[in-house]
Amino acid sequence: MxxxxxxxxxxxxxxxxxxxxxxxxxxxxxxxxxxxxxxxxxxxxxxxxxxxxxxxxxxxxxxxxxxxxxxxxxxxxxxxxxxxxxxxxxxxxxxxxxxxxxxxxxxxxxxxxxxxxxxxxxxxxxxxxxxxxxxxxEEQGERLAEAELRALRAQISPHFVYNALAAIAAHIHSDPEEARELLTEFAEFTRYAFRSQRPYVTLADELTYVEKYLRLEQARFGARLGVRIEVAPEVLQAVVPVLSLQPLVENAVRHGVEGHGGSGHLEIVGRDLGVDAELRVRDDGPGMAEPDRALDRPAGRGIGLSNVQGRLRQAFGPGYGLVVQSAPGEGTTVVMTVPKFAPGVRAA
Structure with a gap:
């Protein structure tokens, strides 16, 4: 059988x-x-x-x-x-x-x-x-995941597009070459974020567009936004839902940097856990008193945390997903754990 x-x-x-x-x-x-x-x-x-x-x-x-x-x-x-x-x-x-x-x-x-x-x-x-x-x-789950992805895109697009275009406009007269490069980064990122039909991508692909997003944010904040990215090469071929890491990074920028007087430091660390991969997105912002609630509400702490959690669990099961670690005055770390290989989950 x-x-x-x-x-x-x-x-x-x-x-x-x-x-x-x-x-x-x-x-x-x-x-x-x-x-x-x-x-x-x-x-x-x-x-x-x-x-x-x-x-x-x-x-x-x-x-x-x-x-x-x-x-x-x-x-x-x-x-x-x-x-x-x-x-x-x-x-x-x-x-x-x-x-x-x-x-x-x-x-x-x-x-x-x-x-x-x-x-x-x-x-x-x-x-x-x-x-x-x-x-x-499975078909119902796929339709739900597609609907959640559309909802996430609707959440992130107005805030991101406005700030990115403002950053590009600020360079048009002072540094036209920089403005052209930023516009290219913006076009490539929006094509990935808002037009891609792929439900899953490799972590390497997601990181490529996270870096484009951060390039645009650094154009806005300048030296006030410090970024460190350190991801083990062994986890780069892990497959994740499209726009699963990027919302965590955007959330850290909004609440850890903007909510901290417009300056701060953000780091993305990826570790190889054997059969699993772990990604940590950390900011040194004001933190929060009830981190567990951030995954249960669509608003408040941020863009798409509950959305990303739902799509990760749909793809990989309840043993995977997000954990939020935070305390007032100590910044926030969002930990994403995914399998390095999951049957039936492939990057397009």
Whole structure:
């Protein structure tokens, strides 16, 4: 059954059904097998495939019976002379209590369907249903992550765009070459932040655009903003959600530097923890009394902390995400922990 799982995790469609059908037929030991949606055959494999296939009506196997019940058909209703199929077991593929399709296992004429055959087909249909349900959940999770990313972009764009353009404008007359370079950095960063369709990037990519963001902020603050970046090369190929590190840095600038009289120091440190990677974004600003609450509210401490936390947990599970360390007068450190490798999470 494990051979069918990668195909069905993409949902129940013609392509996934076609790939899974041979494995399902081998699993149940039937002469032929059909994977169906609520109305028609999506894929057929085995005996009878010369005239049975995608598009055949489900009524060929149901004969007016309830679609949510497992049953045995004594004879497949096929009028093609010489069709080898005789009896069949028809099992609903359920997601929750709703039938989303059927698994039909057919035996050759003259063969008998045993109770064991019926049980195996029913269990195979239940496993297919479980995989389809997981595919639906993953699709919902992807849609939620996309919505959260759009919300994050809406949060960061007005503040960042205004300040970046102001910094560029301040250099137009005094240092036109610097202004041109800043405008290039601004264009590249906004293309990454607001137009990229990639859900995941390598940490190296995210850091590249974090550095562009900081270049623009240093143009605004000048020597009042000190920056140190020290990231172990072993973690640079870790994959993270796009715009996961940058909001932590922007948050540190807004609350650690702007909230500290317009000057301060910010550092980004990345460590190799073996199977995991740890990123620390630290500012020496005023700090806060209740750091744990920063992850539970969309406003207050900052841009997107709860948003980033949600996307990290969606991608990697509850064992990963953000931790905020802070105290009044002692600055703030946001620690992000991600796996260096996560199955199914790849940079585009």
């Amino acid at each position: 494990s051979a069918t799982l990668p195909h069905l995790r993409r949902g129940l469609g013609r392509d996934s059904a076609t790939r899974a059908a041979p494995h399902l037929r081998a699993l149940v030991g039937a002469a032929g097998i059909a994977v169906c949606d609520p109305d028609r055959v999506l894929a057929f494999d085995g005996a009878g495939s010369d005239h049975h296939g995608p598009g055949d009506p489900l009524a060929l196997f149901l004969h007016g019976r309830r679609p949510d019940r497992l049953h045995v058909e004594p004879r497949v209703a096929c009028d093609v002379p010489g069709c080898p199929l005789g009896s069949a077991v028809v099992a609903p593929i359920l997601v929750g209590d709703a039938p989303v399709g059927h698994l039909v296992a057919a035996w050759e004429r003259g063969g008998r369907v045993s109770p064991e055959d019926t049980r195996v087909v029913g269990e195979a249909a239940a496993l297919v249903g479980a995989q389809v349900a997981l595919a639906d959940l």
